[in-house]
Amino acid sequence: MVQLESLSRTILSDRDIRSKWLLGGLLLSLPFVNLLVFGYWLVYARRLLDRRSPQLPPWMHWEQILVDTLRMLGLYLAYALLPVLVCGAVSGLLAALFHLLWLDLLAWTVAWIPLMVAVALAPLTFLAATFAFVSTGGDWKVLLQPLDILSLIQRGWGQLVIPLLAFWGVAALGWPVAGFLIFLGFSILIPYAFSVFSQVSE
Numbered sequence: 001m002v003q004l005e006s007l008s009r010t011i012l013s014d015r016d017i018r019s020k021w022l023l024g025g026l027l028l029s030l031p032f033v034n035l036l037v038f039g040y041w042l043v044y045a046r047r048l049l050d051r052r053s054p055q056l057p058p059w060m061h062w063e064q065i066l067v068d069t070l071r072m073l074g075l076y077l078a079y080a081l082l083p084v085l086v087c088g089a090v091s092g093l094l095a096a097l098f099h100l101l102w103l104d105l106l107a108w109t110v111a112w113i114p115l116m117v118a119v120a121l122a123p124l125t126f127l128a129a130t131f132a133f134v135s136t137g138g139d140w141k142v143l144l145q146p147l148d149i150l151s152l153i154q155r156g157w158g159q160l161v162i163p164l165l166a167f168w169g170v171a172a173l174g175w176p177v178a179g180f181l182i183f184l185g186f187s188i189l190i191p192y193a194f195s196v197f198s199q200v201s202e
Contacts, residue, residue: 004163007054007195008188014055023059024187025180036062037183038076039069044190045134054191071138072130078143079129080122087118121153123186124164127193128152135201155200156193163192 011017028034043057043065091112098107128149132142142149153160167185174181 004188004192007192010054011056011188011191016058017056020056020059021180021184021187024056024183025177027179028183029179034179035069035073036065038072039065039067041186041190042068042072042130042134044187045130045194048191048194049131049134056187071133074140074143075129075133076126079146079149080126083125084115084118084122087114091115120164120168123167123189124153124160124193125149127190128197130190131194131197152197152200156196159196160193163189 014020024037024040028037040057040059043061047057048054091114094111094114095107098104098111129142132145132149132152133139136142167189170185171178171182
């Protein structure tokens with residue numbers, strides 16, 4: 001099992017990490033252009049499952065990155081955005097119901113728990129879907145297997161929860177430069193999560 005600390009050291013020891021990080025963080029900070037980072041991460045995911053170095057790949061082969069961006073958007077919509085939207089609708093309905101029952105405190109607190117949980121777990125559901133997609137050679141049947149994706153997360157939950165909390169903590173504390181921190185944090189979370197998913201899938 002890969003240790004998060006040693007993995008981080010390996011990634012950060014890359015002599016080109018600064019340029020890769022700056023370009024990735026800059027792209028992630030720009031509307032619409034930030035979508036290209038999704039394609040870059042899919043290129044990275046394939047390298048990881050090919051048992052190659054966890055260091056970030058160079059920013060090149062832009063045509064491939066663009067095609068992979070479209071693939072990753074499909075996974076993101078199905079396993080990150082859609083659950084957030086559904087849970088947001090559920091939270092909205094619960095809030096309206098509590099208001100009707102004069103339970104305003106619950107309307108402002110308990111009602112929004114489904115949405116908060118969905119947002120918090122979105123990186124893991126997205127990563128698990130990406131792992132399943134890449135490990136099956138790009139089989140889109142993964143879109144029809146939400147229970148398998150959730151099972152993957154459930155089996156690796158004990159090893160994933162602390163890195164997930166750390167990711168959100170860094171993103172929240174570094175909000176003014178969130179694009180750069182999210183890029184670096186997610187680029188470390190990807191190989192770690194893939195290592196966990198590979199272990200629990202055996």
